[in-house]
Amino acid sequence: MWKFELQLIDGEKRLVARVDTTYTLQNITALPQKHTPRFYIDERSKIPGSPATVNAIRINGVKCDASLFTEIKNGKGPNNVYQFPEQTVLPGQSLTVHSDYNFLRYMSDHESWTTLYPSHTMSLRVYFPSECEVEYFDVESVGDLNEVVTDGGQYHDVDISEILLPHQGLNFYWKFKENSGSQTIMIAAAPPLERLSPHQPWRFAGEPRGLTDEEALQRRHAIHQP
Numbered sequence: 149m150w151k152f153e154l155q156l157i158d159g160e161k162r163l164v165a166r167v168d169t170t171y172t173l174q175n176i177t178a179l180p181q182k183h184t185p186r187f188y189i190d191e192r193s194k195i196p197g198s199p200a201t202v203n204a205i206r207i208n209g210v211k212c213d214a215s216l217f218t219e220i221k222n223g224k225g226p227n228n229v230y231q232f233p234e235q236t237v238l239p240g241q242s243l244t245v246h247s248d249y250n251f252l253r254y255m256s257d258h259e260s261w262t263t264l265y266p267s268h269t270m271s272l273r274v275y276f277p278s279e280c281e282v283e284y285f286d287v288e289s290v291g292d293l294n295e296v297v298t299d300g301g302q303y304h305d306v307d308i309s310e311i312l313l314p315h316q317g318l319n320f321y322w323k324f325k326e327n328s329g330s331q332t333i334m335i336a337a338a339p340p341l342e343r344l345s346p347h348q349p350w351r352f353a354g355e356p357r358g359l360t361d362e363e364a365l366q367r368r369h370a371i372h373q374p
Contacts, residue, residue: 151275152253154326157196161326163253163277164195166203172244173265175237185232185245193251202230203248255280255324262290262317270308270317278302280324291316 149168154161175181185207194201205212212232220229230249237243253259261272276282287306289295293316298305306318 149273149275152277152280152324154277154279154324157252161255163255163257163324165251165253165259166248167251168246168248170244170246171263171265171267172242173237174242175239178239180239181237182234183237183243184234187230187247187249189230189249189251193253195250195252201250203250204246205230205232205248206244206246207232207235208244209246255326256284256322258319258321260290260317260319262315263312264314266314267312269310270312272306272318273300273303274306274320275303277324280326282322283325284321284323286321288319288321289317290319 151166152163155164173183217230217232235243287297293308296307
């Protein structure tokens with residue numbers, strides 16, 4: 149589940165996404181298997197002035213103390229890796245990992261949501277910010293999959309009912325417009341966030357195709373200037 153909230157950060161209207169996700173691993177082998185629960189948050193997507201990016205982690209329903217996980221700076225890119233102690237999954241048993249965390253996005257932006265492990269299915273609900281009008285929202289699969297999108301009004305459900313391989317999943321594209329008369333939540337100012345790197349060839353909704361990474365970066369920088 150993603151739930152967007154509009155906030156004013158460093159004089160710029162941004163979206164804070166509250167992410168609540170669960171996955172279950174099953175050991176179908178005859179031997180015990182090791183698994184290290186981890187997830188990634190882009191350093192530039194952390195909320196300035198916020199005391200916590202990770203709200204809660206539960207492993208098999210047991211809440212993990214914050215001291216149990218390690219935040220690792222990824223030397224090859226901007227991601228922070230949140231890693232938890234290694235778990236042992238016995239033959240025939242399952243391990244369920246639930247995570248609750250926040251990250252930042254723009255009013256016109258996109259996100260990739262893919263799996264690190266082979267999976268039977270994938271389901272996701274995206275709640276739109278109540279303070280905004282949805283000008284554009286689209287979903288496409290990563291890996292030639294068949295996704296079903298259900299419009300629930302203030303949210304969309306997206307379901308894939310087939311096997312996914314690692315790094316398959318979904319791309320989401322959106323553009324929101326603030327409703328007139330809405331009140332934007334303000335939080336403490338902080339140093340400006342670094343813009344997207346040209347090493348990440350992502351595209352915003354409505355962005356022309358065929359742009360080089362440098363051209364796309366320059367276009368985004370111009371769009372998001374106050």
